[in-house]
Amino acid sequence: MLYIHIPFCKQACSYCNFHFSTSMKTRDAVIDGICKELEMRRPELPAGSVPSVYFGGGTPSLLTEVELGRIFQVLYDNEYLTPPTSGSPNEPTNQQTNELTLEANPDDLDEATIQTLAASPINRLSIGIQSFYEEDLRFMNRAHNATEARSAIKKVNRAGFDDVSIDLIYGGQTTTDDMWAENLRIATDLGVTHISAYALTVEPKTALGVNVAKGKVSNTDDVKFDRHFNKLVDHLTSHGYRHYEVSNFCLPGHESRHNSGYWSGQVYLGIGPGAHGFDGQRTRKWNVSNNAAYAKAWAEINTPEDFAAADGFLYDAESLTDNDRYNEYIMTGLRRDVGVSVSELERLFGAEKVRYFTDSQRGNVAANLFLDTSDGVYRLSRAGIMRADGVGGDGFWV
Numbered sequence: 482m483l484y485i486h487i488p489f490c491k492q493a494c495s496y497c498n499f500h501f502s503t504s505m506k507t508r509d510a511v512i513d514g515i516c517k518e519l520e521m522r523r524p525e526l527p528a529g530s531v532p533s534v535y536f537g538g539g540t541p542s543l544l545t546e547v548e549l550g551r552i553f554q555v556l557y558d559n560e561y562l563t564p565p566t567s568g569s570p571n572e573p574t575n576q577q578t579n580e581l582t583l584e585a586n587p588d589d590l591d592e593a594t595i596q597t598l599a600a601s602p603i604n605r606l607s608i609g610i611q612s613f614y615e616e617d618l619r620f621m622n623r624a625h626n627a628t629e630a631r632s633a634i635k636k637v638n639r640a641g642f643d644d645v646s647i648d649l650i651y652g653g654q655t656t657t658d659d660m661w662a663e664n665l666r667i668a669t670d671l672g673v674t675h676i677s678a679y680a681l682t683v684e685p686k687t688a689l690g691v692n693v694a695k696g697k698v699s700n701t702d703d704v705k706f707d708r709h710f711n712k713l714v715d716h717l718t719s720h721g722y723r724h725y726e727v728s729n730f731c732l733p734g735h736e737s738r739h740n741s742g743y744w745s746g747q748v749y750l751g752i753g754p755g756a757h758g759f760d761g762q763r764t765r766k767w768n769v770s771n772n773a774a775y776a777k778a779w780a781e782i783n784t785p786e787d788f789a790a791a792d793g794f795l796y797d798a799e800s801l802t803d804n805d806r807y808n809e810y811i812m813t814g815l816r817r818d819v820g821v822s823v824s825e826l827e828r829l830f831g832a833e834k835v836r837y838f839t840d841s842q843r844g845n846v847a848a849n850l851f852l853d854t855s856d857g858v859y860r861l862s863r864a865g866i867m868r869a870d871g872v873g874g875d876g877f878w879v
């Protein structure tokens with residue numbers, strides 16, 4: 482799997498703590514770096530076509546046709562993907578076995594951009610809707626308005642994208658219960674195939690975090706989060722969506738293969754400033770979250786030896802211990818509807834960890850935070866899902 486981070490945004494959303502810059506000064510140099518990094522790091526993934534490519538950000542829908550075509554050409558030249566027979570980089574590959582997702586913001590989705598994307602190999606869009614209400618969008622300092630939020634989905638459907646995911650945010654200070662219910666109704670009426678819904682988190686180093694700390698804006702409210710989450714699950718499951726991960730819902734057959742790969746420990750390569758990767762075994766690697774530093778470093782890298790010498794300033798790495806891997810397995814298993822299977826846990830980590838896990842969860846089983854565990858699989862109940870991080874933490878080996 483391949484993740485490509487496009488670290489530019491038109492404006493800063495008030496709650497965002499992803500890596501991005503609103504300055505375009507380094508844009509060309511960063512794209513150069515991304516192309517070089519894709520070439521240099523190809524051996525870190527198994528040979529053959531990758532199962533998925535995910536353009537995340539930042540805002541990948543800011544990429545021009547030329548920039549997108551250039552990146553796809555590098556993907557073909559380095560055999561991440563099989564090129565189209567016509568030889569043109571910006572053409573659908575018709576390889577439906579590859580999931581090729583691009584994150585897009587509604588304000589970028591004018592007809593010309595949609596046509597560029599429809600004519601490209603991208604076969605799945607993830608649209609940052611967040612809300613269909615003006616009050617919410619202004620509060621979050623989103624670059625789009627409510628009209629653009631509603632029209633974006635119809636426009637991309639008309640252009641032939643049937644695999645469309647949207648992001649929604651619940652529990653924010655401006656989002657009433659009625660507004661949240663209406664956001665969900667609009668989303669399901671529009672027939673999107675996948676929905677990722679997140680509680681509005683107040684991160685300290687964001688504009689929202691600063692305003693909350695200064696008392697200019699009230700803090701978020703856990704009781705409201707619970708109400709909105711319950712409404713989310715009730716509405717989407719009653720409309721045929723599978724709740725396959727705490728924050729993710731899909732119509733049958735439309736789960737995100739890329740994200741499911743993250744949660745099941747697959748190998749992935751993270752390209753671009755701030756991107757993270759995993760070798761599928763023990764090593765996590767991440768790039769510097771600074772566009773200028775990333776661009777400058779890659780301008781000077783021409784050989785694998787140069788890349789190796791950039792360790793520590795261009796990228797960093799950590800090695801997971803057995804306990805780290807076990808803890809991650811517990812957390813990602815419990816967050817998904819597949820749950821944690823005791824026999825699989827034993828196969829991967831041994832009998833001692835199984836005893837530890839089952840002992841640690843006795844209280845949670847008694848508190849009905851799990852569905853029936855008699856088949857040896859621990860799947861969270863609705864009450865458990867609402868406390869997923871705490872339940873997972875109880876099972877951690879510390």
Ligand code: SF4
Binds near residue numbers: 494586
């Ligand atoms: S568009 Fe996305 S990445 Fe950019 S500031 Fe907003 S939330 Fe963050």
